[in-house]
Amino acid sequence: MPVPTHIFDPPFHIVRCSHVVLDVADLAASRAFYEGVVGLRVTDADADAVYLRGVEERQHHSLVLRKAAGAACRRIGFRAGTEADLDKAAAHFLRLGLPATFVNLPFQGRTLQVTDPSGFPLEFVASMEKRPSSLQKYADYQGVRAQRLDHFNVLAPEVQQSLDFYATLGFRLTEYAEEDGPDGRIAAGWMHRKGNVHDLAFTNGRGPRLHHFCYWVPTALDIIHLCDVMATSGYLANMERGPGRHGISNAFFLYIRDPDGHRLELYTSDYQTMDPDHEPIRWSLRDPRRQTLWGSPAPKSWFEEGSAFADQPQRDAAFVANVIVAS
Known part of the structure; x- marks a missing residue:
């Protein structure tokens, strides 16, 4: 089958993968696993959600755990280059007939949500709240x-x-x-x-x-x-x-x-x-x-x-x- 051709001037700029949102049945058990075993840092938490990030990361979160009736993945997220890229992305997806909607989510800047042609639910952000890196806080490392x-x-x-x-x-x-x-x-x-x-x-x-x-x-x-x-x-x-x-x-x-x-x-x-x-x-x-x-x-x-x-x-x-x- 054909290998896709590289496109160096895409319709908008995507920097990297950014975050994932998971539904979990037992929020306390999931938090204990990701914080105590994997060693992620909890940035914020309440009765319904826990926000975590790696020790190097300065964005507010790269993993969101949401309390739910059962396990599922809610969305996978990508970082866009700029706010203008979010607008370009929305226009591009709409031209393709893919409904794209801007939503407000905690700790994230303006967030664009869309489902790709194969059914993968995506969201794009150009900014998040910042937190200090924990990279050199070696005494706090876990897992x-x-x-x-x-x-x-x-x-x-x-x-x-x-x-x-x-x-x-x-x-x-x-x-x-x-x-x-x-x-x-x-x-x-x-x-x-x-x-x-x-x-x-x-x-x-x-x-x-x-x-x-x-x-x-x-x-x-x-x-x-x-x-x-x-x-x-x-x-x-x-x-x-x-x-x-x-x-x-x-x-x-x-x-x-x-x-x-x-x-x-x-x-x-x-x-x-x-x-x-x-x-x-x-x-x-x-x-x-x-x-x-x-x-x-x-x-x-x-x-x-x-x-x-x-x-x-x-x-x-x-x-x-x-x-x-x-x-």
């Missing part, structure tokens, strides 16, 4: 001391359609997994805005669903430390996959599940991609090094489970990808 939000990965029923759409918004493909043969279809793609491997990735599967969101950590040793913390603090069963090193992205990783089943990746050691002539890397869908450079396949849950987007109907993938699954 894996996650530094900053790095990316989202979503389960997409039509991966090619999603790649083509986000390419028109200026996202650039860095790596992709494709079936072998002349008619091979792309089953996964990694796209970026901020100059590393990805801000947003698409994995073939029933959706739209959130597969995972990811925080960047300083070193692989931080991830190993998190394994020790989880194994000795009642969260052994919440470790789903890893630690290991991806072939795609070269990142050292660990996937864990929060008390509601939302999947979080901790991640480090990827690479830069900002050069305009950076060529995307192709992986065969059947190459065992793609999932893990050391050849260990992912578990079945990693391919089949994800967080529903609230109020969004799901549909099966356009094709069944022949991936390697751990027995």
